[in-house]
Structure formats: C-alpha cells, structure tokens
Amino acid sequence: MSKGIGKLLSKKKGKLYAIDGNKGARTVLITGASGGLGASFADVFAKNGFNIVLTARRKDKLREQADKIEKKYGVRTTLISVDLADPAGPQKIFDECEEQGIEVDGLINNAGLAIPGFYQETEWEKHRDFLQLMITAPSQLSYLFEPGMVKRGYGRIINVSSFVGTITPTGSYTLYGAAKSYLIKFSQAHAEELKGTGVKVLALCPGFFKSELHDEADKRQITSQLPARMFLDVDKVAEEGYDKIMNSDEVVYVNGRIYQLMGNMERSNFSKIRGKGQLRSYADRIRTNLTSDGRNKQSGTNG
Numbered sequence: 580m581s582k583g584i585g586k587l588l589s590k591k592k593g594k595l596y597a598i599d600g601n602k603g604a605r606t607v608l609i610t611g612a613s614g615g616l617g618a619s620f621a622d623v624f625a626k627n628g629f630n631i632v633l634t635a636r637r638k639d640k641l642r643e644q645a646d647k648i649e650k651k652y653g654v655r656t657t658l659i660s661v662d663l664a665d666p667a668g669p670q671k672i673f674d675e676c677e678e679q680g681i682e683v684d685g686l687i688n689n690a691g692l693a694i695p696g697f698y699q700e701t702e703w704e705k706h707r708d709f710l711q712l713m714i715t716a717p718s719q720l721s722y723l724f725e726p727g728m729v730k731r732g733y734g735r736i737i738n739v740s741s742f743v744g745t746i747t748p749t750g751s752y753t754l755y756g757a758a759k760s761y762l763i764k765f766s767q768a769h770a771e772e773l774k775g776t777g778v779k780v781l782a783l784c785p786g787f788f789k790s791e792l793h794d795e796a797d798k799r800q801i802t803s804q805l806p807a808r809m810f811l812d813v814d815k816v817a818e819e820g821y822d823k824i825m826n827s828d829e830v831v832y833v834n835g836r837i838y839q840l841m842g843n844m845e846r847s848n849f850s851k852i853r854g855k856g857q858l859r860s861y862a863d864r865i866r867t868n869l870t871s872d873g874r875n876k877q878s879g880t881n882g
C-alpha cells in the first residue's frame with residue numbers, strides 16, 4: 580500500500596505547481612497514468628487543452644509522463660501517488676484535490692491489472708485487492724467527484740472496461756471479465772441517472788493493445804502468438820475514447836472493428852455456424868490460446 584501522497588505533493592510544491600500553463604482550463608484526473616492507456620489518455624487530453632492530474636503508484640513513471648506532456652503542451656500537471664488497492668486510496672485522491680483547490684471536470688477510471696489462472700488458484704487477498712482496484716475504486720471515485728461536476732454542470736467520466744466485458748466468459752482470469760462487465764452496467768445506469776446534468780459517462784471497451792498489463796499478468800508469451808491485427812494502437816484507443824466522450828452520447832463503445840464484429844457475432848449467436856468464417860476463428864483463437872497455464876483446460880479471455 581502506498582503511503583504519503585501528501586509527501587509527494589508537498590515535496591513537489593513550487594516545482595510542479597509552479598507551472599501555470601493553461602490557467603482556467605478544465606482538469607481531467609486519470610488513474611493508472613504511469614504507463615499504457617493511461618499515459619495515452621494523458622497525452623490526448625493535454626493535447627486538447629486539459630490540465631491533468633496523473634495518479635498511479637510509481638512516482639518516477641508519473642513524473643516522466645507529466646514532464647512529457649508539460650513540455651509538449653504547456654498544461655499544468657499534478658501527481659498523486661496512491662495505491663487504489665488500498666480502500667483509503669480514492670478518498671486520499673479526492674482530499675488531495677480538494678486541498679490543492681483542483682476542480683476535477685473529467686475522470687478516467689483506467690487503472691487495472693489482470694490475475695491469470697482459475698479462481699481457486701489465487702489467494703483470497705489478491706482477489707480482494709483486485710476487486711478493490713477494479714470495482715470499488717472507480718465506483719468511489721465517481722461517487723466523490725460527481726457532485727462537483729453536477730454542480731458546475733459539466734463532467735466527463737470514462738470507465739475503462741474491455742471487450743471481454745461484453746462477451747460470454749469462458750473461465751480463467753475469472754474476475755477480470757466480471758469486473759469489466761460491472762463497469763459497463765455501472766456506466767449505463769449512471770449515464771441514465773446523470774442525463775440532463777451536463778455529466779456524461781462512457782464505458783470504453785477496447786480489445787487487446789500492447790502494454791505492461793500483459794507482462795504483469797504473465798501472458799506475454801500467449802498474446803505474442805496472436806496475429807498482429809488483433810492488437811489495437813493504444814494511442815488510437817485513447818483518441819477514440821476522447822472523441823466518444825466529447826462528441827457523442829454513446830455510453831458503451833467497443834474499440835476496433837474486429838472486436839465490434841466479434842461482439843456482434845456472439846450476440847447474433849454465430850457460434851451455430853462456427854468454423855465457417857475467419858472472424859469466428861479469431862474468436863476461437865483468443866479463447867483457446869488464453870489458457871491459464873497451458874494445461875488442457877477450458878480457456879479464458881483477458882484484454
């Protein structure tokens with residue numbers, strides 16, 4: 580568990596906070612901004628004039644990303660190092676923003692990881708932390724930041740789900756698909772509740788893109804066997820997320836034509852004619868390749 584977000588902020592006061600670029604601009608807070616999709620989101624929002632609050636556990640990586648976008652776009656950045664598997668994490672982020680007088684206009688619930696294997700193969704504490712990170716933290720961050728957004732009549736919330744949250748789970752990475760499905764339903768209910776307030780909610784559902792998540796989840800070997808066309812460009816995923824939340828009223832968006840087609844096929848019960856089409860074989864390949872440990876088990880998907 581990470582301690583001392585206050586320490587990081589106060590240490591950096593006069594350095595990070597001295598950057599006055601973009602005064603008066605809107606601010607977006609991004610979880611998991613130390614790399615991968617979160618870093619791409621930081622870039623796209625900064626490019627569009629937003630000041631950025633970057634949060635994750637690794638301070639050095641956060642600093643790297645912040646330096647990059649400050650130099651590139653002259654926006655103001657704020658770093659908050661916090662562990663979102665810690666139940667106190669979301670409240671710490673909120674309190675730190677309050678203390679710094681930062682009004683959060685956009686929230687990107689992006690931080691995430693994946694636990695490989697079957698449910699009983701992992702100790703409960705790891706599952707507990709996973710649920711805290713993937714479900715409770717995004718829910719609580721929305722709960723904390725939304726009232727301010729509603730009051731000001733403007734808010735943009737993206738919950739980073741996954742393509743796998745939209746399809747039938749097959750076992751292995753058991754909680755991952757379930758958590759991503761939760762984010763979709765949460766976003767849909769929420770978007771309904773917030774209609775007319777100026778606050779929009781989007782569940783973004785990308786297919787695979789290359790990131791540290793695959794190393795962390797120990798499945799680089801497996802994903803590297805997938806055809807290159809299965810991998811989305813991470814910057815494009817972020818660009819599309821930005822475009823959807825800013826310029827449309829869509830509440831659920833699946834990135835990538837191939838994943839949109841696979842989802843449509845599953846919904847229209849294409850499995851009855853499985854084996855006939857190339858796309859079906861991709862879906863099968865994902866399912867059969869992503870076994871938890873190479874044993875001959877029913878497989879699972881994660882991405």
Ligand SMILES: NC(=O)c1ccc[n+]([C@@H]2O[C@H](COP(=O)([O-])OP(=O)(O)OC[C@H]3O[C@@H](n4cnc5c(N)ncnc54)[C@H](OP(=O)(O)O)[C@@H]3O)[C@@H](O)[C@H]2O)c1
Nearest residue numbers: 611613615616635636637663690691787788790791792882
């Ligand atoms: N990669 C894919 O194929 C794919 C596909 C669909 C959806 N997604 C989703 O996209 C999101 C971003 O993942 P990514 O692929 O970009 O992975 P990534 O490169 O591993 O980034 C994950 C981010 O989450 C942060 N994080 C992890 N555990 C945390 C914790 N306990 N507390 C605070 N921050 C934490 C990490 O930062 P620190 O380690 O510094 O804390 C990192 O910034 C995730 O929600 C993932 O499920 C990924």
